[in-house]
Amino acid sequence: xxxxxxxxxxxxxFLQETIFYGQQPTPQLIAILMVYFVQGxxxxxxxxxxxxxxxxxxxxxxxVAAMMGVAxxxxxxxxLFGFISDSLPxxxxxxxxxxxxxxxxxxxxxxxxxxxxxxxxxxxxxxxLSSVSVAVSDVIxxxxxxxxxxxxxxxDAGSLQSLCWSASALGGLFTxxxxxxxxxxxxxxxxxxITATFPLIVSAVAGLISDPKVETSLNLDLTKQQIQQLxxxxxxxxxxxxxxxxxxxxx
Numbered sequence: 001x002x003x004x005x006x007x008x009x010x011x012x013x014f015l016q017e018t019i020f021y022g023q024q025p026t027p028q029l030i031a032i033l034m035v036y037f038v039q040g041x042x043x044x045x046x047x048x049x050x051x052x053x054x055x056x057x058x059x060x061x062x063x064v065a066a067m068m069g070v071a072x073x074x075x076x077x078x079x080l081f082g083f084i085s086d087s088l089p090x091x092x093x094x095x096x097x098x099x100x101x102x103x104x105x106x107x108x109x110x111x112x113x114x115x116x117x118x119x120x121x122x123x124x125x126x127x128x129l130s131s132v133s134v135a136v137s138d139v140i141x142x143x144x145x146x147x148x149x150x151x152x153x154x155x156d157a158g159s160l161q162s163l164c165w166s167a168s169a170l171g172g173l174f175t176x177x178x179x180x181x182x183x184x185x186x187x188x189x190x191x192x193x194i195t196a197t198f199p200l201i202v203s204a205v206a207g208l209i210s211d212p213k214v215e216t217s218l219n220l221d222l223t224k225q226q227i228q229q230l231x232x233x234x235x236x237x238x239x240x241x242x243x244x245x246x247x248x249x250x251x
Contacts, residue, residue, distance in 0.1 A: 040171020
C-alpha cells in the first residue's frame with residue numbers, strides 16, 4: 001500500500017507531539033530519557049533488597065535504616081559530582097566518560113549484591129556504590145537538561161522537564177508491576193542479577209551525548225568560579241530559605 005510523504009510527516013509530527021511533548025527526538029534527547037528511565041526501573045530491586053537484608057542477612061529494622069542512611073549520602077553531596085565532572089574530564093570528556101563509568105559502577109555493585117555480599121558491611125558497600133552510580137548519572141543528565149533548557153522558550157523548557165519525569169515514571173511503572181512478580185518466581189540474588197543489566201544501558205547511550213572533547217585534564221579555575229557562583233546563590237534569601245526548609249524537613 002502506497003503511503004504519501006505528507007502522511008508520514010503527519011504521523012511523525014503526531015508522535016513528536018504526543019510522545020515527546022513537542023521536543024525534537026534527537027539522539028542526545030533519547031540518551032537523556034534512557035538514563036531517566038533506568039533511574040526509574042532500578043527500583044525493581046528495592047523490594048528484593050528489603051527482603052534480602054531482613055531475611056538473608058538477618059538485619060534489624062534499625063540496622064536497615066542506618067544502612068539506607070549511608071546509601072543516601074551520595075545524594076547529599078551530589079553537587080560535588082557536578083563540580084568534579086566539569087573540572088576533571090576523563091578521556092577528554094566531561095559527560096560521556098562519567099556516564100560510562102557510572103553505568104559500569106552500577107552494574108558491578110548489583111553483581112556484587114548477587115554474588116559476593118554475605119555480611120552487613122559488604123551489603124552497605126554495594127548499596128552505597130549503587131547509589132553513587134545513580135547520583136553521578138543523575139547529575140550529568142540534569143546538567144544536560146539545564147543546558148538544553150537555556151536554549152529553549154519557557155514553554156518548551158516545561159515540556160522537557162515533564163518528558164524527563166515521564167521517562168522516570170515509566171521505569172517506575174515497570175518496577176511497580178514486576179518487582180513483586182520477580183520475587184514470587186525467583187530468589188533475591190537472581191533479581192539483583194537482572195537489575196545489574198540496566199546500568200549498562202547508561203553506559204551504552206553515553207556515545208549519543210553531544211560532548212566536545214577537551215584537551216585539559218584539570219580546570220581548577222572553572223571549579224573556583226562555580227564555587228563562587230554557588231556561594232553567591234546561597235546568600236540570596238529566595239535560595240537559602242527553601243534550602244533551610246528542606247534540610248529541616250528531612251532532618
